[in-house]
Amino acid sequence: MTHVVFKSEQAALALLAALPKAELHVHIEGTLEPELMFALAMRNGVALPYKSVGEVRAAYAFDNLQSFLDIYYAGTQVLITQQDFFDMTWAYLERAHADHVVHTELFFDPQSHTVRGVDMGTVILGIHRACQQAAAQWGMSSALILCFLRHLSEDDAIATLLAAAPYRAHLVGVGLDSSEQGHPPDKFARVFAKAAAQGLKLVAHAGEEGPPAYVWQALDVLGVHRIDHGVRSMEDAALVARLAAERIPLTVCPLSNMALQVTPNLATHPIKTMLDANLCAMVNSDDPAYFGGYLNDNFAAIITALSLSPQDVLTLVRNGFEASFIDDRLRVQYELQLDNAMAQWTVQHG
Ligand code: ADE
Ligand code: ZN
Numbered sequence: 001m002t003h004v005v006f007k008s009e010q011a012a013l014a015l016l017a018a019l020p021k022a023e024l025h026v027h028i029e030g031t032l033e034p035e036l037m038f039a040l041a042m043r044n045g046v047a048l049p050y051k052s053v054g055e056v057r058a059a060y061a062f063d064n065l066q067s068f069l070d071i072y073y074a075g076t077q078v079l080i081t082q083q084d085f086f087d088m089t090w091a092y093l094e095r096a097h098a099d100h101v102v103h104t105e106l107f108f109d110p111q112s113h114t115v116r117g118v119d120m121g122t123v124i125l126g127i128h129r130a131c132q133q134a135a136a137q138w139g140m141s142s143a144l145i146l147c148f149l150r151h152l153s154e155d156d157a158i159a160t161l162l163a164a165a166p167y168r169a170h171l172v173g174v175g176l177d178s179s180e181q182g183h184p185p186d187k188f189a190r191v192f193a194k195a196a197a198q199g200l201k202l203v204a205h206a207g208e209e210g211p212p213a214y215v216w217q218a219l220d221v222l223g224v225h226r227i228d229h230g231v232r233s234m235e236d237a238a239l240v241a242r243l244a245a246e247r248i249p250l251t252v253c254p255l256s257n258m259a260l261q262v263t264p265n266l267a268t269h270p271i272k273t274m275l276d277a278n279l280c281a282m283v284n285s286d287d288p289a290y291f292g293g294y295l296n297d298n299f300a301a302i303i304t305a306l307s308l309s310p311q312d313v314l315t316l317v318r319n320g321f322e323a324s325f326i327d328d329r330l331r332v333q334y335e336l337q338l339d340n341a342m343a344q345w346t347v348q349h350g
Helices: 009-018 033-044 052-057 065-078 082-098 119-136 154-163 165-170 185-195 212-222 231-235 237-245 254-259 269-276 295-306 310-323 328-349
Strands: 021-027 102-107 143-150 170-175 199-206 226-230 251-252 282-283
Touching: 009 295, 009 310, 009 328, 021 185, 021 226, 021 251, 021 310, 033 052, 033 065, 033 082, 052 082, 082 119, 102 170, 102 328, 119 143, 119 165, 143 154, 143 231, 154 165, 154 185, 154 199, 165 269, 170 185, 185 199, 185 212, 199 212, 199 237, 212 231, 212 237, 231 237, 231 251, 231 269, 254 295, 269 282, 269 295, 269 310, 282 295, 282 310, 282 328, 295 310, 310 328
Parallel strands: 021 102, 102 143, 143 170, 170 199, 199 226, 226 251, 251 282
Antiparallel strands: none
16 A cells, blocks of 8 residues: 555644543543643642752753653652642543544542642642543543553552552552663562452553563563553564554554653654554554643644554554443444544545
């Protein structure tokens, strides 16, 4: 099949607006915009090391994952009450709704809050209440994934899972994030086994900065259902073959990879190669307040940089629904809406 590119930038933006989408890799703390960070700091009497919103944004120039994480964890200090977690989540959901996101699976990092004396229930109930409001107002579906911070001990992760037990009904799964290098997945074998025994879905960041060996471990030792990022898997042909054969989803975040210098630029980003290798890759925003773009911004950037076709975009969006943890009835409903939207767009712009 010949590669058909978009006829215009306007046609690409119209497609992004038309297609219902799922977002599966977004850290809710990474959606905290500097304006809200300042408002919450004021409300809670928390001192920030910045004088203005402009100064915050100027600090967002990263050399690698760790240089980002240091600033990201500092930003979480303004989150104290249930209302704070609600406000942050609601702001993200409104923004996602504007991008025609109909389903979202939100990561949260409870250890970055409980270490400051914020209760697990405050975190989960605040986020959950915003999700409920989005369901009531727009019919948006969502789910929460509790992430363990891999730079901390496995015992700390086990205590965190235990603290979340009263809120088990609000969680769909557990994940693994934070500093990847030097903290391989197998450090968390026991806590992932405990989570699996509770019927929680399993995901892990792997192959973002870490080597392909960490992706193998996430699959074989932790038994994850999805890999977050996984872009370095492309260095290992046997791993690519395995990911393709088993349709293991990879939640890819292009603007994040560029901001954290995982890839030197978007023109060399592997997401198109991943699609060509038949991998179940999809697009996500990771920490949109820090990396310069929400979901449609990520799509628009890779459409331009990699000359993606409308069919490539459809495949990426379809993969998002395939990889999501929704039930099959809802999945079929979303896929039907997706096909209808694509057909309509094709009539107008194809
Ligand atoms: N926490 C928030 N964003 C992250 C990322 N991109 N990688 C690892 N941990 C994270
Ligand atoms: Zn992430």
